[in-house]
Amino acid sequence: MKTLVAYFSLDGDTQLIAETIADSLKADILNLEPVKPFPSEGFGKFFVGGMSVLFNKKPRLKNEDIDLRQYDNIIIGSPVWAGSYSPPVNTFISKYRFTGKNVALFLCSGGGGVEKCFEKFRKELSGNNFLGEIDFIEPLKTDKTEACKTAVKWAESLSV
């Protein structure tokens, strides 16, 4: 059973958790990097990101030719942006439209909109078998070590 961890991260929180999970499961990892980077500071950071969610943008990704047929399990990670998953994750979900996979979800956020975001994920990914979901509050700014421990435990509990 092969596992893929696919994620987008602007500030490194989701990347930290994605790498920790992929390491602990010996899974492949896919950074959903947009061709045109999102601004990571200043007014544009929240404005451009927020608008992209609002308008359901699906930015082009640097790596759009992934063969998902080889994976039984797909773990998706995203920061919460405006109560949703981030636009590069939107691209990933919309482009591949996969079904019949074992799916697990993780989010990083400032603490708001997590449940709404999980609901949207579940709706858009219906037709898959959900193994679990977990969220973290800005692990790089809080307790990085504890967050990584929690992430490993969670990953192991998925039994993938």
Ligand SMILES: Cc1cc2nc3c(=O)[nH]c(=O)nc-3n(C[C@H](O)[C@H](O)[C@H](O)COP(=O)(O)O)c2cc1C
């Ligand atoms: C455009 C934008 C929108 C955001 N919207 C939310 C939000 O709705 N709720 C929330 O709790 N945090 C929000 N955040 C904060 C991020 O979810 C949080 O900092 C997360 O840990 C960042 O993950 P990353 O380091 O992987 O990018 C937002 C951040 C950005 C840049």
